[in-house]
Amino acid sequence: MLAAVMTLAVVTALPAAAADFRIVCSFYPVYLHTLNIARGLPGVTVVNLAGAQTGCLHDYALTVAARKTLHHAGVLVINGAGMESYLDNLRRQQPDLPVVDAGRGLELLRDAAGAPNPHLWVSVAGAIAQVTNIAAGLAAADPAHGADYRRNAAAYVTQLQALRTRMRTGLAGLRTRKIVTLHEAFAYFAREFDLEVVGVIEREPGSEPAARELAQTIDLVRRLGLPPVFAEPQYAARSAETVARATGARVYRLDPAVTGADDPGAYVAIMERNLAVLREALGAAP
Ligand SMILES: [Zn+2]
CATH class of the missing domain: 3.40.50.1980 (Nitrogenase molybdenum iron protein domain)
Known part of the structure; x- marks a missing residue:
């Protein structure tokens, strides 16, 4: 001892x-x-x-x-x-x-x-x-x-x-490449995978957009033929749901990998889920 x-x-x-x-x-x-x-x-x-x-x-x-x-x-x-x-x-x-x-x-x-x-x-x-x-x-x-x-x-x-x-392979040949996101988190992602962020709902994530900004987004989504609207798991989906309700566009969740499991494999797992969501939302060939 x-x-x-x-x-x-x-x-x-x-x-x-x-x-x-x-x-x-x-x-x-x-x-x-x-x-x-x-x-x-x-x-x-x-x-x-x-x-x-x-x-x-x-x-x-x-x-x-x-x-x-x-x-x-x-x-x-x-x-x-x-x-x-x-x-x-x-x-x-x-x-x-x-x-x-x-x-x-x-x-x-x-x-x-x-x-x-x-x-x-x-x-x-x-x-x-x-x-x-x-x-x-x-x-x-x-x-x-x-x-x-x-x-x-x-x-x-x-x-x-x-x-x-x-991801490159999985996102080739989509029916549409236009997306609306909740905040500015997907600019580099969209550039990398040749997606087009046509609208961003909240300038500051978590802060409700002004009525006028929301109306502009709703107008844009209508004009562009109802691109899917992507909420984020870290923030309330309220404003995304408002846009979807007003237009008939569908809401999905895209994860910017800012919260999650305490695991070295978490980033790859999150991106794999994003890939599956995008393929569903944007109409991948089966
Ligand atoms: Zn952010």
């Missing part, structure tokens, strides 16, 4: 930095990427800072608990492209915290006001680029595991490339 206690004392006396590396991820999509990149590495832990149910970070501010988590982080992985609006403040408050920007160097789509669209991960190509960026950033922040991060990332990228091929 005494021997065991003494062994424990020796172990805890080792420098903590060599044994434990704590990766904090800003929210679910980059958390999923990182779970794959750090998979099976003893002494490396991956944390989802925003928690499992937060969704997109559009109106997110750091909580007291999140700030505490960041004080024990070895590195912070962010989506970038403006998704983490707290970043500038955080850099001032914790200037020594290394930050890995998954969106670094990626080409960004912008809205009419010039603001970047941050939903890079929703396209599979965007997810692949983010995984590559994160692996390089983690290898720099934690060189002891550099080769492991790169090897895991390469294996995951192979899975994502296969997913992309399945």
Whole structure:
């Protein structure tokens, strides 16, 4: 018994930095990427800072608990492209915290006001680029595991490339390629798979559109011959249902992969479900 206690004392006396590396991820999509990149590495832990149910970070501010988590982080992985609006403040408050920007160097789509669209991960190509960026950033922040991060990332990228091929094949030859979405989450996705987002119902997800905006969307859906309307599981479908009721268009659910299972395979599973929904909604050849 005494021997065991003494062994424990020796172990805890080792420098903590060599044994434990704590990766904090800003929210679910980059958390999923990182779970794959750090998979099976003893002494490396991956944390989802925003928690499992937060969704997109559009109106997110750091909580007291999140700030505490960041004080024990070895590195912070962010989506970038403006998704983490707290970043500038955080850099001032914790200037020594290394930050890995998954969106670094990626080409960004912008809205009419010039603001970047941050939903890079929703396209599979965007997810692949983010995984590559994160692996390089983690290898720099934690060189002891550099080769492991790169090897895991390469294996995951192979899975994502296969997913992309399945989606390309599955979305070829649809009867229509026009979609109406709830918020701006599918811009990169639509570009990748040659879909056309003809309407977006809510400028800010979760905030009800003004009556005039809703009327414009309803008018547009009628004129375009009732393209399917896609709600999102993270937000109330009320406004999408209003459009559908007024026009007779059907409502489906498309998942931007911002909440879900705590599982490295979750992103691929979500995209497979999106593929099936799109094939049904847009009239795939059997
Ligand atoms: Zn969003």
